[in-house]
Amino acid sequence: MTYKQGLAPLAIVLIVTLCLAAGTATGYAFREPIQKAITGKSTDEELTEKLNQAETEKSKFELEGIATSVDATNSILTVKVKSSTDSIKELRLSEAPISVASSATIQSGDQKSLKIADIPIDSQVHVSGAISEGKLTATKILIQKENGLEKQGDNFALGGTVKEVGTDSLVLTVKTANAKVKDQKGKDVTIKVTDVTIIEKGDSVIALSDVKTDDDIQAIGVIVKEEYSATKIEVKIKEQAGTLEEEQENNAGEDSNIQNENQNQGQGAGSSNTGGNSSNSNSNKNE
Structure with missing residues (x-):
């Protein structure tokens, strides 16, 4: 084999390699325009759209x-x-x-x-x-x-505003009700409170006497012989209105009381001094 014959295979391999590399680069160069022509979007646009869609799904x-x-x-x-x-x-x-x-x-x-x-x-x-x-x-x-729990028995769940509070019951003006007692909406219902009834307000357990007229409550329990007996009552916490004004009025009242007290003390001291001077005068006359 001559020297030239030995170089021929190497030249062929080199040429093929260069052609493949050029073809690959050319393929990448033409890929984006071809994809956009087919789908109407480039790879970057598709990626951006998918990211935006993911953010939208999260919201x-x-x-x-x-x-x-x-x-x-x-x-x-x-x-x-x-x-x-x-x-x-x-x-x-x-x-x-x-x-x-x-x-x-x-x-x-x-x-x-x-x-x-x-x-x-x-x-x-x-x-x-x-x-x-x-x-x-x-x-x-x-x-x-309407009854997703499919409970057994005549259970009730009522929400509304307290109209009256008694020693062992309260009267509720019903605003919301579960399916079994939905006909009670808009009516006044007497709810029995027993020793096993839990009454909560925020994180505290309170007594029936702490429930006030116009409180908004949620009550759940059972109906026995047409009597609504509560197992749990939740009293909603209302936002305190006019707190600042009340504090200002209280502070003004305290200032007024302090001022009156100071005046009374001053008058008492004046009377005491007058009495003392009168005693001294009488003593001098006797001498």
Whole structure:
């Protein structure tokens, strides 16, 4: 084999390698325009869209669960979460408070214009909405079953405003009710309080005598011989209104009392001095 014949195979290998490299580079150069022509988007645009979509999904939620509390006054629905999207997976099997937007759609069957007060306690609901700063706001609520727990016996769950408080019972003006006693909405219901009834306000357990007229409460219990007997009553905490004005009035009253006390002390001291001077004068005359 001559020298030139030995170089020929090497030259062929080198040429093939260069062609492959050039072809690969050319392929990469033409890949983006070809993909955009086919899909209408480049790789970077697709990636940006997917990232934006992921962020959007994080700001939305859907869940299914049981409505455990309905606060119509503050538009808060509390749900025991059974299942949810991954955006709120940490709330599964826990009770989640959900703000209900004023424009939220609340639907049950053919009824599509319901209000939050129409959501029965213990009903199974499907809720969807938005997440903002860690808070859930519902924009759509679907009432799937009015009695999602399918409890045995005549149990009740009522919410409303206290009209009267007695020694062993209270009268509740009902605003919300579970399916079994939904006909009591808008009526006054007497709720029996027994030794086993737990009454809570915030983190404290209180007595029936601590419950006041116009308090908003949630009561659950059993119906025995048409008598509503509560097992638990939760008293809602109202925001203190006019606290600053009350403090100012109290401070003004305290200042007035202190001023009057000082005046009285001054008058007493003056009288004492006058009496002392009179005694000294009489003593001098006698001498």
